Amino acid sequence: MSSQGREEEQIVVFQLHNQTYGIDITSVREIIRMEEITEIPNAPDFLEGIINLRGGIVPIIDLGKRFGLVSGERTSQSRIIIVQVSNQIFGMIVDSVQEVLRVPASSIEPPPPMLGGVDAAYLRGVALLEERLVILLEHSRILFEKEQQQLEEVINQ
């Protein structure tokens, strides 16, 4: 799941709560504009609902809320990054998507214990790029931990 061992990796860089985050491009399926999201009753708070992605039902999470932050305002810059982890596809709402960067593996540092209020469990590391600090997400942990366990069980079978 992690991309250790590669000399360089490509990351999709996005903004969330005035912070710059990055996610490994190999897990990103596509990036779409905001669209109307169907709410799921009795679902966890951070689960915004589901959308129709070319005939498939895809759950959408509010990444800010998932990190325990307040939900950001939706603007014309807001995007949904569609991510695939194992065989699960989900979308995460971010404030804006900026670019795709190449990051040398050597510039990635392990995450400091607390960072901008985001639980370190979601983070893979921090990269310093041209004076910019990019927080790298461990995409496989964004789902429920319980779900994650189930996924692993299925995979290990």
Next chain:
Amino acid sequence: MFSDIEIGVFLDELEEKLQIINDNLLVLEREPENQEVLQEIFRAAHTIKGSSGVMGYEKMASLTHEIENLFDKIRQGQVTVDSEMINILFEASDALRMLKDEITGDGVTVDVSEVVAKVSGCLGGHCDTPKPESQAPEAPVPADGEYRHSWVPLDDVVESVIREAELKGYWAFQVALVLDESCQMKNVRAFLIFETLQQMGEIIRSVPAAEDLQEGRFDRAFEVILLTREDQGQIYNTLMSIAEVHMVELKLIAALQTAEGQKEAGPAPSGQEGKAETAEEKTAPTKERGSARVVKTVRVDVQKLDTLMNLVGELVIDRTRLSRFAEIFESQYRSDELAESINEIANHLGQVTSDLQEQIMKARMLPVSQIFNRFPRMVRDTAQKLGKEIDFIVEGKETELDRNVIEMIGDPLIHLIRNAIDHGIETPEERIRKGKPRAGRLELKASYHESHIVITIEDDGKGIDVNKIRQRAVDLGLYDREGAARLSDREVLDLIFRPGFSTASSVSDLSGRGVGMDVVRTAIEQINGMVDLDTKLGEGSKFTISLPLTLAIIRSLMVSLDDQVYAFPLSNVQETLRINADEIRRIGNNEVIVVRERILPLLRLSEFFGMGSSEADKLYVVIVASAERRVAVVVDRLLGEQEIVIKSLGEYLGDVVGLSGATILGDGQVALIVDARGIVKEAGIVEDVQYAG
């Protein structure tokens, strides 16, 4: 070398001939003198022999050669058919099927020399004499006779496990294995054998214990008890195909001691097929043969069809958008030529997409004969084992159902049929005492009924004693005596489907119909079907299963709630009403309404979904029914009926209370499908209160 297409043609023909052999063997058992049947089998065997010979499948050619020889002798009256011969022939037909699996790569390498020898042994006119405890021939003892297995006796625990498993449709076998003397790594071999057996069923005991076997702490022989749905020949052949297995001995354990059945069964109480079936069998294959040559088929992964279906769904959405665009265009430019062209395109696209959708739907449909064809043989074997005589009648095999539905319905049907034979239909002696015909009648029918397919399983056996179930409900503490007495017969019968309602110990009391019925109902409801039971004491029982034609598309009632659209599957909707707020009454903390003198619990969907409720004077109510229970569900607005394509919410969301899926509307929006069963269940607590009051 032969091309894939040629092999495909050969396999298609082979399958057709195997079916003919199997079907006709069943008839032959009943009518050993029927020349036409003999002729059919002879011809089928002859054809297989010829084509398999050409294709170079030696084993199949030699086995069919023996079958052909035997039938030639029978036709000429030199050999007479007896039940033992039929058993051997069934074994041969199983072996042919295994050879087919070997060719397609779905099965293991098969050794047919045993069964070839058995068939040719019949040529002399006398087959091996059967052993009383087993309906299929015993696996042969090696010629040198050096090893004799003495079976380890069963204890109570094992027996009760077996009994339970048999009720669920499993056979229990004692399997003894002896490894080659030269076998180097006994433990590894034993492990492999265990693996193989576990693919066919479940091992409930082994002697010596599994740990000892894995450590190699055994001589050359060991014994296991296997619960399986495979038959004896299959297990035998599979085991013998493992390297270094010197000898395999199998013994069917008949734990179902149905009173007098077992003793009086004798060596050959043949399960018999009814006249109706016989007649149909004669005509059906001919028809199929006629068309089979013309229809060319391709095997397609179902997943690909699902993807196609999704893509068509996309087209449908675009079509809707295009027609809306055409309308706007028209209103702006009036009857401009361009506007007309766009309209035309939109209409044509609409037509094509509908056709496409229908065709893909049809591609997923298969006739129920896919599963029904397995049953005559199963009924025969089960009846023979239990010492019962059954006229088994099958109708409506050509009825088509969605592939996924067909896959899901197999197990519940097996269960119901086995139950009917085991507990419904009496032994021949008992039937005669009651003035019924000697052979019990079991009917399996499939037919269309509007947008549903209805499958019925009806027997003319004992029926179910409603009062005994009432008593049982009281014993289990579900109701007090008065409460139980107040239940209608229909409500009482519904208790049978409750999980854990019946236990093994009550099998004889309740004629065992309760065992596993909850599993049957759950399986059927999973595919949006319903199961109903009618029974008359002493006259028989009838199970009616109604199923949607397809899992993918259902008709539903669309409603709105807080600007979001929800779909109620129409199969669960009884009616819709508009009521005034002052018609709502209260029982305790629960709201109810009275509809035609029946008190229904009222459920506000917005509250149920945690969205807060609106306080309108006029309310729209959808009456939802599931398993004899009704609940009035309050929604904001009714939007009308629509066909929807069901989509799963996906693993990530898992089971959401009150929802069974989602669908995509014409404008691309997602609507949620309400799980009517779940809602009724949630609201059911209220109803119980009302029963008691």
